[in-house]
Amino acid sequence: MPDQPTPKPRRGCLFYGCLTGVVCLVAILIAFLLGLHLFKKMLNEYTDTKPMLLPAVQMAPAQIEQLQRRVDAFRDAVRAGRPAPPLELSSDEINALIANEPDFRGLHNRLYVTLEGDKVKGQVSFPMGRVGLPLFHGRYLNGTGTLSVSLKDGLLRIIPQEILVKGKPLPSVYMDRIQSENLATQANDNPHSAETFSQLQSIEIKDSKLIIVPKPKQ
Numbered sequence: 136m137p138d139q140p141t142p143k144p145r146r147g148c149l150f151y152g153c154l155t156g157v158v159c160l161v162a163i164l165i166a167f168l169l170g171l172h173l174f175k176k177m178l179n180e181y182t183d184t185k186p187m188l189l190p191a192v193q194m195a196p197a198q199i200e201q202l203q204r205r206v207d208a209f210r211d212a213v214r215a216g217r218p219a220p221p222l223e224l225s226s227d228e229i230n231a232l233i234a235n236e237p238d239f240r241g242l243h244n245r246l247y248v249t250l251e252g253d254k255v256k257g258q259v260s261f262p263m264g265r266v267g268l269p270l271f272h273g274r275y276l277n278g279t280g281t282l283s284v285s286l287k288d289g290l291l292r293i294i295p296q297e298i299l300v301k302g303k304p305l306p307s308v309y310m311d312r313i314q315s316e317n318l319a320t321q322a323n324d325n326p327h328s329a330e331t332f333s334q335l336q337s338i339e340i341k342d343s344k345l346i347i348v349p350k351p352k353q
Contacts, residue, residue, distance in 0.1 A: 178270065181300045187260040187277035189247040194231045202228050203235075213334050213349050221348040226250045229345060250343045254296060256281045277301055282318070284345075286338035289329070291319040 194202075205222070212219035224232075229248045233239045249256045258279050263271035278300040285292050295313050298305045305313070322328045332338075336348045 178274065181276075181303070182263055182271075182274040183277050183301060184273060184275070186262070186275045187258065189244065189258055189260060190230075192227070192230045192234045194227055199231050199235055202231060206232070209347070209349075213331070216352060218352050219349050221346050224345045224347075226343070250340055250345060251281075252343060253283070253340050254281050255284055255340050255345070284338060284340050286332060286335060289333045289335075291322055291328075291332055291338065292317050293319040 209219055209222040211217075226249050229250075233242050233246060233248070245260055245262075247258045249258070256279060259276065261276040263274040263276055278298065280295055280299075281297040283292075283294045283296055295310075295318065298310065298313065304310070317323075323332070334350055336350045338345070338347050340346075
């Protein structure tokens, strides 16, 4: 029997927590639409008939391959308990990973991340037909969310700072409730992600870069 190919290690667990806030944000926006009064009027006001054009990933294949090797080396060192320098990722590098990693297949052409100072901005364009309601057929949820990200004592916190849907801010009654919640709760409850977080000293957005720092080895 021929040897079976060795499965390629998954990187998703490392970045799932950092992206889950944007994914949860989409779910919140959909729930917001479903909960609005004057539903049909609000459907037209907050959704579009065409997807939002997201920026294209600007990175050559050779650069993407080098990036993936760097991420793999960091992940392997953290899992093996070996010393490793912090992993720093730019907006372009994060978007290249989203566009090329099978773990993020559901986000391809639907999410674009921009790091600005100490905040992360996610642009989303979600086909509402996937919700399963006929009224949503042919409509798209196009929005942006600005989030703060931090990790302390193994607990990831992702807090929304601003949300715009079709260029309109959500009413304050919804924003007040959303801002009182941690969008990373799902990631913290995931055993694989929680194990990864326990091996990290910090995750932060600083100087427009995502910086992941492993715990120092004893």
